[in-house]
Amino acid sequence: MKRAVLVAQTIFEYSDPGNLLDLAKVTEEAGWDGYFICDHLLLDPDGMLPLADPSVMLGAIAAVTDRVIIGSMVTPVSRRRPWKLAKEFASLDQLSNGRIRIGVGLGGMDQEFANFGEEPDKKVLAKKTDEGLAIMQQLHTGAAVDFDGEHYQIKQARLLPSPIQSPRIPVWVAAMLPAKPGQRRAARWDGIMPHVMPTILEETQDTSNIDMRPLMSPSPDQIREVVEFTSELRETDDPFDVIACGITHGMEADEASSTLQSYEEAGATWWFEWL
Numbered sequence: 001m002k003r004a005v006l007v008a009q010t011i012f013e014y015s016d017p018g019n020l021l022d023l024a025k026v027t028e029e030a031g032w033d034g035y036f037i038c039d040h041l042l043l044d045p046d047g048m049l050p051l052a053d054p055s056v057m058l059g060a061i062a063a064v065t066d067r068v069i070i071g072s073m074v075t076p077v078s079r080r081r082p083w084k085l086a087k088e089f090a091s092l093d094q095l096s097n098g099r100i101r102i103g104v105g106l107g108g109m110d111q112e113f114a115n116f117g118e119e120p121d122k123k124v125l126a127k128k129t130d131e132g133l134a135i136m137q138q139l140h141t142g143a144a145v146d147f148d149g150e151h152y153q154i155k156q157a158r159l160l161p162s163p164i165q166s167p168r169i170p171v172w173v174a175a176m177l178p179a180k181p182g183q184r185r186a187a188r189w190d191g192i193m194p195h196v197m198p199t200i201l202e203e204t205q206d207t208s209n210i211d212m213r214p215l216m217s218p219s220p221d222q223i224r225e226v227v228e229f230t231s232e233l234r235e236t237d238d239p240f241d242v243i244a245c246g247i248t249h250g251m252e253a254d255e256a257s258s259t260l261q262s263y264e265e266a267g268a269t270w271w272f273e274w275l
Contacts, residue, residue: 004034076107082132105174191241227267
């Protein structure tokens with residue numbers, strides 16, 4: 001099981017691009033396997049929390065590291081034009097020499113859509129996500145693409161150069177447990193990052209003063225259930241990553257080792273230490 005640092009959310013001192021870059025370099029020097037950041041425009045309802053741009057930061061992170069796997073966890077495809085996102089990830093893959101992962105989700109904050117005049121309805125976002133992923137995959141082949149969807153239409157569009165990774169940049173899909181749609185979507189791609197939907201909070205509630213990590217981190221039993229569910233839906237034997245996230249910081253060494261072992265035995269292929 002590989003280990004990564006997850007910086008989510010990139011607020012307070014982590015809204016400073018320099019701090020994010022310093023942490024990326026320290027993460028690689030310390031021997032971690034990955035370094036991931038979040039992708040948000042407007043985290044709190046009033047927009048008072050500064051946030052660094054994730055695409056700009058991933059480019060800078062790629063430039064100052066040589067080995068760690070990098071990416072955003074997660075990018076709402078429905079908040080971007082998929083052809084622009086495809087171009088960004090292709091460039092990031094080249095800049096990182098094939099170290100990028102595309103982490104995607106529907107988008108968890110209504111204000112990141114509604115405050116900019118866009119539809120926050122989850123059914124609409126789900127359709128845009130699926131269409132956007134299909135477009136990105138086709139554009140990354142380097143061939144001319146025609147696409148006629150409900151939300152997006154393109155005609156004879158070609159984006160070059162293509163990513164380094166083949167047949168595509170791995171796509172990891174976020175899924176909110178216990179719901180199944182995110183797990184079904186993930187089974188069609190290359191990995192899953194499950195979170196637990198907190199039942200005590202409303203979606204529009206300001207969570208900036210609440211530690212969400214213990215509320216959203218899945219248990220080993222939940223990871224095992226995800227592995228069993230997605231395995232039944234997979235139509236290929238290609239590798240499929242299962243990302244567990246949580247906190248071992250502050251534990252005694254034996255306790256931390258036991259915790260990580262329990263997740264690995266449940267089927268996790270990555271552990272994200274959630275800062």
